[in-house]
Protein backbone atom coordinates (compact mmCIF):
# COMPACT_ATOMS: atom_id res chain seq x y z
CA UNK A 1 0.00 0.00 0.00
CA UNK A 2 1.62 3.25 -0.96
CA UNK A 3 0.30 6.29 0.84
CA UNK A 4 -2.06 7.84 -1.71
CA UNK A 5 -3.83 11.15 -1.62
CA UNK A 6 -6.53 11.31 1.06
CA UNK A 7 -9.86 10.29 -0.52
CA UNK A 8 -13.26 11.50 0.52
CA UNK A 9 -15.02 8.38 1.80
CA UNK A 10 -13.49 4.98 1.49
CA UNK A 11 -13.73 3.16 -1.85
CA UNK A 12 -13.05 -0.15 -0.07
CA UNK A 13 -15.50 0.36 2.82
CA UNK A 14 -17.55 -2.79 2.07
CA UNK A 15 -14.41 -4.91 1.67
CA UNK A 16 -12.98 -3.51 4.91
CA UNK A 17 -16.14 -4.29 6.88
CA UNK A 18 -16.16 -7.85 5.50
CA UNK A 19 -12.44 -8.33 6.18
CA UNK A 20 -12.71 -7.10 9.78
CA UNK A 21 -15.66 -9.40 10.41
CA UNK A 22 -13.82 -12.36 8.85
CA UNK A 23 -10.62 -11.79 10.84
CA UNK A 24 -12.44 -11.23 14.14
CA UNK A 25 -14.49 -14.42 13.72
CA UNK A 26 -11.43 -16.47 12.76
CA UNK A 27 -9.54 -15.04 15.73
CA UNK A 28 -12.30 -16.24 18.05
CA UNK A 29 -11.78 -19.80 16.83
CA UNK A 30 -8.00 -19.43 17.27
CA UNK A 31 -8.35 -18.07 20.80
CA UNK A 32 -10.49 -21.01 21.81
CA UNK A 33 -7.97 -23.51 20.40
CA UNK A 34 -4.96 -21.70 21.90
CA UNK A 35 -6.51 -21.84 25.38
CA UNK A 36 -6.71 -25.63 25.27
CA UNK A 37 -4.29 -26.76 22.58
CA UNK A 38 -3.60 -30.50 22.59
CA UNK A 39 -0.76 -32.39 20.98
CA UNK A 40 -3.29 -34.02 18.62
CA UNK A 41 -4.31 -30.54 17.35
CA UNK A 42 -0.85 -30.02 15.82
CA UNK A 43 0.33 -31.58 12.56
CA UNK A 44 3.57 -31.26 10.65
CA UNK A 45 3.49 -30.24 6.96
CA UNK A 46 5.71 -31.70 4.22
CA UNK A 47 8.13 -28.77 4.66
CA UNK A 48 8.33 -29.68 8.41
CA UNK A 49 6.58 -26.47 9.50
CA UNK A 50 3.64 -26.88 11.91
CA UNK A 51 -0.06 -26.49 11.15
CA UNK A 52 -2.91 -26.80 13.66
CA UNK A 53 -6.66 -27.34 13.60
CA UNK A 54 -6.94 -23.58 14.16
CA UNK A 55 -4.92 -22.71 10.99
CA UNK A 56 -7.42 -24.76 8.95
CA UNK A 57 -10.46 -23.52 10.91
CA UNK A 58 -9.40 -19.89 10.58
CA UNK A 59 -8.85 -20.29 6.82
CA UNK A 60 -12.34 -21.74 6.33
CA UNK A 61 -14.02 -19.00 8.39
CA UNK A 62 -12.27 -16.13 6.62
CA UNK A 63 -13.08 -17.57 3.16
CA UNK A 64 -16.69 -18.17 4.20
CA UNK A 65 -17.26 -14.67 5.60
CA UNK A 66 -15.70 -12.99 2.53
CA UNK A 67 -18.02 -14.97 0.23
CA UNK A 68 -21.11 -14.32 2.39
CA UNK A 69 -20.46 -10.61 2.91
CA UNK A 70 -19.34 -9.78 -0.65
CA UNK A 71 -21.70 -11.95 -2.75
CA UNK A 72 -21.56 -9.80 -5.88
CA UNK A 73 -17.77 -9.25 -5.85
CA UNK A 74 -15.47 -11.16 -8.12
CA UNK A 75 -12.23 -12.28 -6.43
CA UNK A 76 -9.92 -15.19 -5.79
CA UNK A 77 -8.20 -16.16 -2.55
CA UNK A 78 -4.50 -16.87 -2.06
CA UNK A 79 -4.23 -18.61 1.31
CA UNK A 80 -1.46 -20.56 3.02
CA UNK A 81 -3.13 -23.89 3.80
CA UNK A 82 -4.45 -26.65 1.53
CA UNK A 83 -6.38 -29.85 2.23
CA UNK A 84 -3.76 -32.34 0.94
CA UNK A 85 -2.72 -33.71 4.34
CA UNK A 86 -6.32 -33.77 5.55
CA UNK A 87 -7.33 -35.99 2.62
CA UNK A 88 -4.77 -38.69 3.57
CA UNK A 89 -5.87 -41.91 5.31
CA UNK A 90 -6.18 -41.50 9.06
CA UNK A 91 -7.11 -37.82 9.01
CA UNK A 92 -10.86 -38.39 9.58
CA UNK A 93 -10.75 -37.57 13.28
CA UNK A 94 -8.88 -34.30 12.75
CA UNK A 95 -11.29 -33.17 9.97
CA UNK A 96 -14.18 -33.93 12.28
CA UNK A 97 -12.57 -31.85 15.00
CA UNK A 98 -11.97 -28.91 12.60
CA UNK A 99 -15.56 -29.13 11.31
CA UNK A 100 -16.97 -29.11 14.86
CA UNK A 101 -14.81 -26.11 15.80
CA UNK A 102 -16.00 -24.16 12.73
CA UNK A 103 -19.68 -24.99 13.22
CA UNK A 104 -19.57 -24.11 16.93
CA UNK A 105 -17.89 -20.78 16.16
CA UNK A 106 -20.58 -19.98 13.55
CA UNK A 107 -23.40 -20.88 16.00
CA UNK A 108 -21.87 -18.85 18.86
CA UNK A 109 -21.46 -15.83 16.58
CA UNK A 110 -25.05 -16.02 15.35
CA UNK A 111 -24.52 -14.17 12.03
CA UNK A 112 -25.12 -17.14 9.77
CA UNK A 113 -27.65 -19.93 10.00
CA UNK A 114 -25.63 -22.74 8.45
CA UNK A 115 -23.67 -25.86 9.21
CA UNK A 116 -20.71 -27.15 7.19
CA UNK A 117 -20.07 -30.81 6.35
CA UNK A 118 -16.55 -32.29 6.37
CA UNK A 119 -16.47 -32.11 2.57
CA UNK A 120 -17.58 -28.44 2.71
CA UNK A 121 -14.64 -27.79 5.03
CA UNK A 122 -12.12 -29.51 2.74
CA UNK A 123 -13.34 -27.66 -0.34
CA UNK A 124 -13.43 -24.32 1.54
CA UNK A 125 -9.77 -24.84 2.51
CA UNK A 126 -8.94 -25.44 -1.15
CA UNK A 127 -10.74 -22.21 -2.04
CA UNK A 128 -7.43 -20.55 -1.15
CA UNK A 129 -5.39 -22.08 -3.98
CA UNK A 130 -5.29 -19.05 -6.26
CA UNK A 131 -2.01 -18.08 -7.89
CA UNK A 132 -2.94 -14.38 -7.71
CA UNK A 133 -1.26 -12.18 -10.30
CA UNK A 134 -1.28 -8.58 -11.55
CA UNK A 135 -4.90 -8.31 -12.70
CA UNK A 136 -8.20 -8.62 -10.86
CA UNK A 137 -8.79 -8.86 -7.14
CA UNK A 138 -7.12 -11.40 -4.89
CA UNK A 139 -7.51 -11.70 -1.13
CA UNK A 140 -4.26 -12.80 0.51
CA UNK A 141 -4.71 -14.77 3.73
CA UNK A 142 -2.43 -16.15 6.42
CA UNK A 143 -5.01 -17.87 8.66
CA UNK A 144 -2.49 -18.05 11.51
CA UNK A 145 0.78 -16.25 11.02
CA UNK A 146 3.33 -17.28 13.63
CA UNK A 147 1.95 -20.81 14.13
CA UNK A 148 5.01 -21.60 16.28
CA UNK A 149 4.13 -18.65 18.54
CA UNK A 150 0.50 -19.79 18.59
CA UNK A 151 1.51 -23.25 19.79
CA UNK A 152 3.87 -21.76 22.42
CA UNK A 153 1.04 -19.56 23.75
CA UNK A 154 2.70 -16.37 22.46
CA UNK A 155 1.93 -13.84 19.70
CA UNK A 156 0.26 -14.77 16.41
CA UNK A 157 -1.90 -12.97 13.86
CA UNK A 158 -4.78 -13.62 11.49
CA UNK A 159 -3.53 -11.64 8.50
CA UNK A 160 -5.66 -10.62 5.52
CA UNK A 161 -4.80 -8.31 2.64
CA UNK A 162 -6.51 -7.38 -0.64
CA UNK A 163 -4.58 -7.13 -3.88
CA UNK A 164 -6.45 -5.03 -6.50
CA UNK A 165 -4.88 -4.76 -9.98
CA UNK A 166 -1.46 -5.57 -8.56
CA UNK A 167 -1.59 -3.21 -5.55
CA UNK A 168 -2.25 -4.07 -1.90
CA UNK A 169 -5.19 -1.76 -1.12
CA UNK A 170 -6.36 -3.09 2.23
CA UNK A 171 -4.87 -4.88 5.21
CA UNK A 172 -6.41 -6.29 8.38
CA UNK A 173 -4.31 -7.84 11.14
CA UNK A 174 -5.99 -9.55 14.09
CA UNK A 175 -3.54 -10.02 16.98
CA UNK A 176 -5.41 -11.74 19.82
CA UNK A 177 -2.52 -11.65 22.32
CA UNK A 178 -1.21 -8.16 21.61
CA UNK A 179 -2.11 -5.50 24.23
CA UNK A 180 -4.27 -2.77 22.75
CA UNK A 181 -2.20 -0.03 24.32
CA UNK A 182 1.01 0.98 22.57
CA UNK A 183 4.27 0.53 24.49
CA UNK A 184 5.35 3.94 23.11
CA UNK A 185 4.76 6.41 25.95
CA UNK A 186 4.29 9.28 23.47
CA UNK A 187 1.19 7.61 21.98
CA UNK A 188 -1.80 8.75 23.98
CA UNK A 189 -4.50 6.10 24.20
CA UNK A 190 -7.61 5.45 26.22
CA UNK A 191 -7.36 1.72 25.74
CA UNK A 192 -6.38 0.68 29.28
CA UNK A 193 -5.12 -2.87 29.82
CA UNK A 194 -7.18 -4.70 27.21
CA UNK A 195 -5.55 -7.53 25.25
CA UNK A 196 -6.35 -8.21 21.57
CA UNK A 197 -5.69 -5.70 18.79
CA UNK A 198 -7.28 -5.39 15.35
CA UNK A 199 -5.19 -3.24 13.00
CA UNK A 200 -6.62 -2.14 9.67
CA UNK A 201 -5.94 0.18 6.78
CA UNK A 202 -7.24 0.92 3.31
CA UNK A 203 -5.27 2.78 0.71
CA UNK A 204 -5.31 6.54 1.16
CA UNK A 205 -7.34 6.41 4.40
CA UNK A 206 -4.64 5.91 7.03
CA UNK A 207 -4.17 3.05 9.51
CA UNK A 208 -6.20 2.42 12.65
CA UNK A 209 -6.45 0.03 15.57
CA UNK A 210 -9.37 -1.08 17.69
CA UNK A 211 -10.06 -3.81 20.23
CA UNK A 212 -10.41 -7.23 18.61
CA UNK A 213 -13.82 -7.59 20.27
CA UNK A 214 -14.80 -4.09 19.09
CA UNK A 215 -14.20 -0.53 20.31
CA UNK A 216 -13.83 3.01 18.93
CA UNK A 217 -10.98 2.88 16.39
CA UNK A 218 -7.92 5.06 16.89
CA UNK A 219 -5.64 6.43 14.14
CA UNK A 220 -2.09 5.16 14.42
CA UNK A 221 1.24 6.28 13.04
CA UNK A 222 4.79 4.99 12.99
CA UNK A 223 7.44 6.27 15.39
CA UNK A 224 8.77 9.58 14.06
CA UNK A 225 12.37 9.42 15.27
CA UNK A 226 15.12 10.28 12.81
CA UNK A 227 17.89 9.16 15.14
CA UNK A 228 18.68 5.43 15.06
CA UNK A 229 20.26 5.69 18.51
CA UNK A 230 16.72 6.16 19.90
CA UNK A 231 15.23 3.41 17.74
CA UNK A 232 14.42 -0.11 18.81
CA UNK A 233 13.96 -2.92 16.31
CA UNK A 234 11.70 -5.93 15.90
CA UNK A 235 12.75 -9.31 14.60
CA UNK A 236 11.37 -12.87 14.51
CA UNK A 237 11.10 -14.76 17.74
CA UNK A 238 12.29 -17.90 15.97
CA UNK A 239 16.06 -17.78 15.49
CA UNK A 240 15.85 -19.89 12.32
CA UNK A 241 13.61 -17.31 10.57
CA UNK A 242 16.01 -14.36 10.43
CA UNK A 243 19.81 -14.06 10.59
CA UNK A 244 20.47 -12.67 14.04
CA UNK A 245 24.22 -12.25 13.49
CA UNK A 246 23.38 -9.99 10.53
CA UNK A 247 20.59 -8.04 12.26
CA UNK A 248 22.83 -7.40 15.27
CA UNK A 249 25.62 -6.11 13.03
CA UNK A 250 23.07 -3.84 11.24
CA UNK A 251 21.89 -2.54 14.63
CA UNK A 252 25.49 -1.91 15.68
CA UNK A 253 26.23 0.04 12.47
CA UNK A 254 23.14 2.18 13.10
CA UNK A 255 24.07 2.77 16.75
CA UNK A 256 20.81 1.22 18.00
CA UNK A 257 21.19 0.85 21.76
CA UNK A 258 18.05 -1.05 22.73
CA UNK A 259 18.09 -4.87 22.56
CA UNK A 260 15.96 -6.40 19.74
CA UNK A 261 12.28 -6.95 20.46
CA UNK A 262 11.60 -10.54 19.35
CA UNK A 263 8.00 -11.25 18.51
CA UNK A 264 6.21 -13.90 16.47
CA UNK A 265 4.22 -13.10 13.34
CA UNK A 266 2.99 -9.97 11.58
CA UNK A 267 2.01 -8.64 15.02
CA UNK A 268 5.44 -7.00 14.49
CA UNK A 269 4.01 -4.95 11.60
CA UNK A 270 1.06 -3.88 13.79
CA UNK A 271 3.35 -2.91 16.67
CA UNK A 272 5.61 -0.99 14.25
CA UNK A 273 2.61 0.79 12.67
CA UNK A 274 1.63 2.28 16.05
CA UNK A 275 5.19 3.22 16.99
CA UNK A 276 6.00 0.57 19.62
CA UNK A 277 9.39 0.32 17.91
CA UNK A 278 11.00 2.05 14.92
CA UNK A 279 12.51 -0.66 12.70
CA UNK A 280 11.52 -4.17 11.54
CA UNK A 281 14.30 -6.34 10.14
CA UNK A 282 13.78 -9.75 8.57
CA UNK A 283 16.77 -11.35 6.84
CA UNK A 284 15.95 -15.03 6.16
CA UNK A 285 18.60 -17.63 5.41
CA UNK A 286 19.56 -17.93 1.73
CA UNK A 287 17.38 -20.86 0.74
CA UNK A 288 14.15 -19.35 2.07
CA UNK A 289 11.66 -17.76 -0.34
CA UNK A 290 9.12 -15.40 1.22
CA UNK A 291 5.38 -15.97 0.66
CA UNK A 292 2.92 -13.16 -0.07
CA UNK A 293 0.66 -13.98 2.92
CA UNK A 294 3.50 -13.34 5.38
CA UNK A 295 3.66 -9.65 4.37
CA UNK A 296 0.50 -8.43 2.52
CA UNK A 297 -1.47 -7.36 5.62
CA UNK A 298 1.76 -5.85 6.97
CA UNK A 299 1.29 -3.17 4.29
CA UNK A 300 -0.76 -1.28 6.92
CA UNK A 301 2.64 0.14 7.91
CA UNK A 302 2.69 2.33 4.79
CA UNK A 303 -0.72 3.78 5.67
CA UNK A 304 0.68 4.57 9.13
CA UNK A 305 3.33 6.71 7.40
CA UNK A 306 6.08 4.08 7.20
CA UNK A 307 7.80 2.22 4.36
CA UNK A 308 8.36 -1.48 3.61
CA UNK A 309 11.23 -2.39 1.25
CA UNK A 310 13.37 -5.34 0.29
CA UNK A 311 17.11 -5.30 0.97
CA UNK A 312 17.77 -3.66 -2.41
CA UNK A 313 15.40 -0.80 -1.56
CA UNK A 314 12.57 -1.95 -3.87
CA UNK A 315 8.89 -2.07 -2.94
CA UNK A 316 7.57 -5.59 -2.33
CA UNK A 317 5.90 -7.00 -5.44
CA UNK A 318 2.79 -8.97 -4.50
CA UNK A 319 1.64 -9.81 -8.01
CA UNK A 320 4.14 -12.50 -8.99
CA UNK A 321 1.99 -15.34 -7.60
CA UNK A 322 2.19 -17.01 -4.19
CA UNK A 323 5.81 -16.02 -3.57
CA UNK A 324 7.49 -12.64 -3.30
CA UNK A 325 9.93 -11.98 -6.07
CA UNK A 326 12.47 -9.95 -4.14
CA UNK A 327 15.97 -9.41 -2.98
CA UNK A 328 16.74 -11.22 0.27
CA UNK A 329 15.61 -9.36 3.37
CA UNK A 330 12.64 -7.17 4.30
CA UNK A 331 12.93 -3.84 6.10
CA UNK A 332 10.13 -1.67 7.49
CA UNK A 333 10.67 1.67 9.18
CA UNK A 334 9.79 5.36 8.90
CA UNK A 335 10.77 7.59 5.97
CA UNK A 336 13.65 9.30 7.81
CA UNK A 337 15.33 6.08 8.89
CA UNK A 338 14.81 4.01 5.71
CA UNK A 339 17.87 5.33 3.80
CA UNK A 340 20.11 4.82 6.85
CA UNK A 341 18.77 1.34 7.56
CA UNK A 342 19.08 0.30 3.90
CA UNK A 343 22.69 1.48 3.82
CA UNK A 344 23.51 -0.46 6.99
CA UNK A 345 21.73 -3.58 5.66
CA UNK A 346 23.61 -3.46 2.34
CA UNK A 347 26.98 -2.90 4.05
CA UNK A 348 26.40 -5.74 6.52
CA UNK A 349 25.36 -8.08 3.69
CA UNK A 350 28.47 -7.19 1.68
CA UNK A 351 30.75 -7.84 4.66
CA UNK A 352 29.04 -11.19 5.20
CA UNK A 353 29.96 -12.46 1.68
Ligand SMILES: Nc1ncnc2c1ncn2[C@@H]1O[C@H](COP(=O)(O)OS(=O)(=O)O)[C@@H](OP(=O)(O)O)[C@H]1O
Pocket residue numbers: 049080142144145146147148149235236237238240241242263264265266284285288291294
Ligand atom coordinates in the same frame (compact mmCIF):
# COMPACT_ATOMS: atom_id res chain seq x y z
N1 LIG B 1 13.13 -20.93 7.62
C1 LIG B 1 12.35 -19.88 7.60
N2 LIG B 1 12.87 -18.65 7.43
C2 LIG B 1 12.08 -17.56 7.42
N3 LIG B 1 10.73 -17.62 7.60
C3 LIG B 1 10.17 -18.82 7.77
C4 LIG B 1 10.94 -20.00 7.78
N4 LIG B 1 10.10 -21.04 7.96
C5 LIG B 1 8.86 -20.52 8.05
N5 LIG B 1 8.91 -19.18 7.93
C6 LIG B 1 7.82 -18.21 7.90
O1 LIG B 1 7.87 -17.32 9.01
C7 LIG B 1 6.53 -17.06 9.39
C8 LIG B 1 6.49 -16.62 10.82
O2 LIG B 1 6.96 -15.32 10.86
P1 LIG B 1 7.99 -14.79 11.90
O3 LIG B 1 9.34 -15.33 11.60
O4 LIG B 1 7.85 -13.33 11.85
O5 LIG B 1 7.46 -15.26 13.29
S1 LIG B 1 8.10 -16.32 14.20
O6 LIG B 1 9.12 -15.66 15.02
O7 LIG B 1 8.65 -17.36 13.38
O8 LIG B 1 7.00 -16.90 14.97
C9 LIG B 1 5.85 -18.35 9.15
O9 LIG B 1 4.50 -18.09 8.97
P2 LIG B 1 3.42 -19.19 9.46
O10 LIG B 1 3.72 -20.48 8.76
O11 LIG B 1 2.16 -18.57 8.97
O12 LIG B 1 3.52 -19.27 10.95
C10 LIG B 1 6.49 -18.90 7.90
O13 LIG B 1 5.83 -18.54 6.73
Ligand SMILES: [Mg+2]
Pocket residue numbers: 049050080147
Ligand atom coordinates in the same frame (compact mmCIF):
# COMPACT_ATOMS: atom_id res chain seq x y z
MG1 LIG C 1 2.77 -21.98 8.22
Ligand SMILES: [Mg+2]
Pocket residue numbers: 142144145146293294
Ligand atom coordinates in the same frame (compact mmCIF):
# COMPACT_ATOMS: atom_id res chain seq x y z
MG1 LIG D 1 2.90 -16.82 8.07
Ligand SMILES: [Mg+2]
Pocket residue numbers: 055080142143144145146147
Ligand atom coordinates in the same frame (compact mmCIF):
# COMPACT_ATOMS: atom_id res chain seq x y z
MG1 LIG E 1 0.33 -19.34 8.68
